[in-house]
Amino acid sequence: MTTQDYKDYDRFYGRGLTPENAIEGFKNYFDNGEEIRKDTIPLFISKLKEILDWFNSQRHYRFYSSSLLFVYEGNKEKPPKIELRMIDFAHATLVKDERADEGYILGLKNTISMLQNIFETEIKK
DSSP: OOOOOOOOOOHHHHHTOOTTTHHHHHHHHHBOSSSBOGGGHHHHHHHHHHHHHHHHHOOSEEOSSOEEEEEEOOOTTSOOOEEEEEEOOTTOEEOSSOOOOHHHHHHHHHHHHHHHHHHHHHHTO
C-alpha cells in the first residue's frame, strides 16, 4: 500500500553510519516503502564512475569533508530519475604535488562497491 509518506533523516543519521552498517543505510535510502528501488542503483553507479574518472585525472585539488547528495524519484510508476551531486566544498584545497586525491578516490570506490553489492543481492531475490 502506498501512503505518500517519506522518511526523514537528519545529518546525524549519516554521520552515525559506519563501514559495518553503511550498506544497511543505503538499503534504507533506496527503500520506497514497497521495495528497494533496484532500478536506480545502476544509474547512481554510472554517475559515481563519472566522478571517479574525473578524480583519477585531476591533480590540483584535495577534497576534505565533502559530501555526495543522492536524490531519486520514489514513485515507481515513473521512469527512474536521479541526481547525484558533490556538495560541501568548504575544505577543498589547491595543491601543487601533482598526485591524485587518493582519499576521495577510495571513498568513491567503496561507495560503488557497496551499491554494486546491494544491486547484485537484490537482483537475486
